Amino acid sequence: MSWTLISDNEEMYRIGIDVGGTNTDAALLDSKLNTIHTVKVHTTRDVNEGIVESIRRLLAESGVNPARVGYAMLGTTHCTNAIVERKHLGYVGLIRIGAPATTAVPPLADWDDTLKAAVGPHAYVARGGYEYDGRTIVELDEAEIRDYLGRMKGEVQAVAVCGVFSPVNPSQEKRVAELAKEVLGDKMPVTLSHEIGSIGILERENASLLNGALLNVIAGVVHGFEQALQSFGIRAGVYICQNDGTLMRSEYALSYPILTIACGPTNSIRGAAHLSGLNNALVVDIGGTTTDIGVLAQGFPRQSSAAVEIGGVRTNFRMPDILSIGIGGGTIVRADKEGDRVTVGPDSVGYELLRRGRIFGGDTLTATDVAVKLGRYEWDGAQTEGLEESICLKADGIITRDIEDAIDRMKTSAEPVDVILVGGGSILVPDKLEGVARIVRPDHYDAANAIGAALGEVSGESERIYSLDEMTYDEAVADAKSQAIEQAVLAGADRATVQIVFSEDIPIAYLPGNALLVKAKAAGRL
Template sequence: MRIGVDVGGTNTDAVLMDGGRVLAWTKQPTSADVEGGVTAAIRAVLEDSGTSAAHVSSVMIGTTHFVNALVERRELDRVGVLRLASPSGEALPPLTGWPEDLAACIGRHYHLLPGGYEVDGREMAPLDEVRLRDAALDLKARGIAAIAVSCAFSPINAAMEQRVAALLREVWPEAAITLSSEIGRIGFIERENSAILNAALTSLAARVVRSFGRAVAALGIEAPLFISQNDGTLVSAAQAEAYPVMTMGSGPTNSMRGAAFLSGVADAIVMDVGGTTTDIGVLASGYPRESSISVDIGGARTNFRMPDILAIGLGGGTRIHLDPALYEAGEPAGAALRVGPDSVGYRLAQEGMLFGGQTLTASDIALRTGQADFGDPALLPAMSDAVVAAVDGRIRAILEEGLDRMKTGRDKVTILAVGGGNFLIPDSLGGAAQVIRPPHAVVANAVGAAIAQVGAQVERVVSYDALAREEAIEQVAALAREQVLAAGGDPASLTLADVEETYLSYLPGRAVQIRVRAVADLAFEAPAGGEAAAIGVPHEA
């Protein structure tokens, strides 16, 4: 039996699954210490199902804590940046283009050092180990223990970054080191930004992930703990501590994977409606479509793996801005009516009119139209049919615009409606062939965590002049398969989820970047802790 947990900013959802069956599910308030909410959620599904902790084979947890910390500018470490790209890489210093408040939280502690590679892999400048040691001692003297190392074209050749890491450990063994080649892709500024963000989350990641471990242990569960990643696969707790940015998109990814599993539909558009926002993403072969452009995280441009998600300001707690004097008037025109984007969020039960509050929300309108079946209709104010239709039409227009922005063609598509606020999605939408609400849709995120697979993505730059295409792809695929099996994947379910070739016209010969992603179901006897360290770690040559 597996337990899946999704820790959101408002609720902590959990499910207990036996194979493909959901035996129990719950929604519990997320606690300030994280641990309490996770413990309550897991305890609830165990008690509801009458299951002993000894029968749990694995626990999978997804969380939005890390992306929320960046957005809210809280609990971030100061970061020291060592950039190996001088002299040509000095025009734009680290943190260029960052929001000033985020840069102030992290601090502008950087050293511009000689080093790096050209686009064809040639050394741009030799590494100056004397200056490097001086930089490390400077950061140590200032007490900056989170260090991000970036090197020009390190995804093509990571040797210089690895040498820097070795020297840093000699000077300062306690420092937490993030290498950009292990986080991002080609694209220097975005890759460096990704490494800095990862380093800034060092202390928070340790606290959050370890609190998960304590919650599981407190309930007597001895099964291995895994954390879900941006691409829907799993990492060990140790890897999540080391690479928290790789888990930042796990919330919407879990919802999408859960929607695919619960509905049996592998290709669709998922609308995950929460209390504040609706996340819209595309499912392709049962996995979220990956963003092909730089992703903005908290105002900083990054290029690590993230799902292609559109977040719109519409949820169950979204405020409806309309003068009460117009409630019984004719259809409100133009600016007289506005839907969101602000929301009462988790305060819906106190502020929403359907619960006796004074704020008109999207849930109130859904109850009035018969889409929602909770709350007390008698508490709603008198509203004319024209006003209700106008608000409902505005909500529909917001959803249809979001759908159009995520579609890649003119054909109608299947919509999977999930999340606690999925009642806001009407049974028919312009551009939709059908709207499906799978069973247990309100906890699709926790289901997605529970059914997550182990995976590995391997990237290499090769020359088709030196190796035949089929041979080169197979070599990269073999590395990915090896990592999945080492991480605890079931050999019987091992498959290649994606093979991507990108021709690099700026390199000599027929140079190609090959990216292979392999996945497998988690074997029952999956290794725990450090033995699962290879799960999902990006490797770039």
């Protein structure tokens, strides 16, 4: 393959791609983050086909030289879908370092049988663990660890290690990882829970197990994306979107696939902030299947403070605070024969909208048909003659009321809020909503998710408990901020641009001594 040489002063571009359940969106941005071109293609059963087609169209329609694309970012639902559908997950061996303190609740206690079967039967509780302040409860029994690892040999594709209070002191987890490499070989991937989640052991254990199960999935995603780019002559730095609205290098993503969960709604929030110029607002992202509502706070998605369920499993790693309802462009509208009783969703025709929607000659009434019939959007060649206006008006009332209720649930006060509308399905929403001060529909609103993917800030986080009997308050906060900065640099940020964007500390009354939980988040440019 031949490459086109370019000079240092030529404009360099970045591509952002976001794979949704209905559409795959792609955006081309210049070095000043101006949106040059966007495309929307239908997501295919093999999502890589949609990614390739979106890149092909983006380059063909924009006329940009592929050699001038310096960065390529991907937001993907691959990992979320793998968990929800129980498909393509790898077998994972778990070692919980916590006997005898944690034996009351066995590993995978809240998992259903299908998910247990998908990750395999190897889960063991070994002696060890730490107190909240990092003091040893029980020493590791290395012979016991080697025995458990020996049982896994040839039967697992990854190992997850989870210790009591390991975010405070990770030494035992790191030692088990060394033993796993000795027994199972240097190439055996090992997920350490202190790198994934925060203090609660069961949720952190769940997240670590899922991370190990997703390693093969993310490897296919990353390698497929890299091959797609190379086939078009793009030699860009490749980044994968995280669920906190920032990016990680593709090689970092290969070790931490769990961090890609729910990155789609987050990309939309970041894109909405960029396109609208607002830093504090509610973002309503209406796609083909769902409406996702998030809170934009200081330019970043508000993070959830509660444990988050993924495919029925509770986890406690960082996740955006998102409310999803079953309203989208492909949502199915049903009416009885008299047209008196109308229901909306929650099921959707998804990527089959152009084939099944009534305005396209199909036989299924959808929310898009309703919006076009009521004059909210013009679609060339739309077949609206057979649509009953009374049914469409009733459906529209239901859609509007459901979205208004969802907005109210995400508000932190009764005062009207600004709402940024993005996503291709935002044509469903009228110009005024109850409880909303103003509605902002920015340019390129229908590709906000891809634009958010391309924006290119990289973050790192730290969350741990410090004992103020051993260090001062200022030292504890400084240490947490330093760890967050190092995590951001590891994920691909330019150290010179990294700043602390969030910091909080909470005294923990239920632990003895002067215990302090400190959370810090840092972000910087690529």
